[in-house]
Amino acid sequence: MTGKAEFERRTEPFRKELLAHCYRMLASVDEAEDLVQETYLRAWRSYAAFEGRSSLRVWLYRIATNACLTALEQRGRRALPSGLGGPSDDPAAAGTETEVGWVEPIPDALVVSDPATIVTTRESLRLALIAALQYLPPKQRAVLILREVLAFPAAEVATMLDTTVAAVKSTLQRARARLDETAPERSDVIEPTDPQARALLAEYIAGFENADIAALERALRADAAIELVGTSTWFSGRVTCLRLLATAVGSPGDWRMIGTVANGQPAAAAYLRDAGGTYQAFGLAVLTPTSTGLTHIHVFGTPGLVAKFGLPLSCPGGAQERQTEDAEA
Structure with a gap:
């Protein structure tokens, strides 16, 4: 076996977990993927000098972590709208923050594979935690x-x-104290494979596809919030959220949605029908499900996001068999 082939055989099994690590550090999929590529390039260049004084996994994490720290010297933290100010009570509001880098969603399929660690991996990738980590x-x-x-x-x-x-140990103590100030309280967030989570996703999708506000009302908890990522605007409370959703759902058939999984949470890739009857990608909604309803909807109005989830940028109008990504992926 050649040196390159041996290197790939030994290091490739760590690629997904290294991507998850870089994503937790950077809150950006594209940047994380670039840093993983850089990690593997640096590792290959120095592989001949790797003498096994530590495990291969520790060595790769050392390279990846330091590459992330260098990258973070060049930019500020990424955020979600709720980290920038209070909620709005005006559904017509649409603030912008051009100077802000935004936390991005990540497809589960890119970072989750080992059934033995799938639950803990998903918990450590939830959007609220990723956003809280950026304060450190x-x-x-x-x-x-x-x-x-x-x-x-x-x-x-x-x-x-x-x-x-x-x-x-000292740094960890300070980090824990800071995270306690910024991280949301632990709630009864359920797995995307849970029947209740599936039902909430289905109700959310039906609400948009059928312009059915009653379905959306059933899905939302009284303390639900909607964040319009890419703007500084977010809304809190079911009543205000429903006022916003009423302005968005349009008429039956205006929207088509495809279920998927992002950040260990159910998500819906959204398509809006154009004048020609074709459904064009609008973006992605990441849902936070609990046993009593949805507590959060993070809306990412970036059409190109759907391609990262292996989904098309447009869909023809008319009857079409629904595509649903396996929530176990």
């Missing part, structure tokens, strides 16, 4: 993810970051 300084973010999410021993984290065990 980069070094604190790295330490917290490596210790709390990935469960690396403090000594290994110290080696990865060229620091001491004492410094790792």
Whole structure:
């Protein structure tokens, strides 16, 4: 076996988890993919000098983490609208924040594969947590993810970051305290495969496709919120959210939606019918389901997002068999 072939055989099994790690650090799929590519390039260039003083996995995480820290020196944090100010009570409001980088959704299929860790992986990728992590300084973010999410021993984290065990423990303490201030309270968020989560996704889709506000009302919890990612606008409370949705659903048949999974949460790729009867990609809605209804809808009005989920940018009008991505992916 050639050196290159051996390198690929040994390192390729870590690609998905490294992508998840870089995404947690950067909150951007494109940037995470670029950093994983850079990680593998750096690793290949120095593979001949790798002497096994640490495990291959630890070595790859060291390269990836430091590549992320370097990248983060060049930009500010990414955010969601609720991290920028209070909610609006005007459904016609549409603020913009051109200087803000936004937290992006990630397809489960890119980062989830091992059935043994699927639940914990999904929990660590939920949008609210990814947004909360962005409040941490980069070094604190790295330490917290490596210790709390990935469960690396403090000594290994110290080696990865060229620091001491004492410094790792101190940094982790500060990161935990900061995260307690920014992270949402733990709620009864359920898995996208749960029958209730599937039912809520179906009700959300039916509400839009049939212009059925009653279906959307049944899906939302009283404390539900909708965030229009890409603007500074968000809404809180079922009454206000329904006023917004009433302006968006249009007429029956205006929308077509395809179910998928993003950030360990059910999601709907949305298509809006144009004047010619073709459904053009609008973007993605990521839902936060609980046993008592949807608590959050994050709307990403970026048409190109659907392609990242392996879905078309347009669909013909008329009868069409629904495509639904396997929630287990």
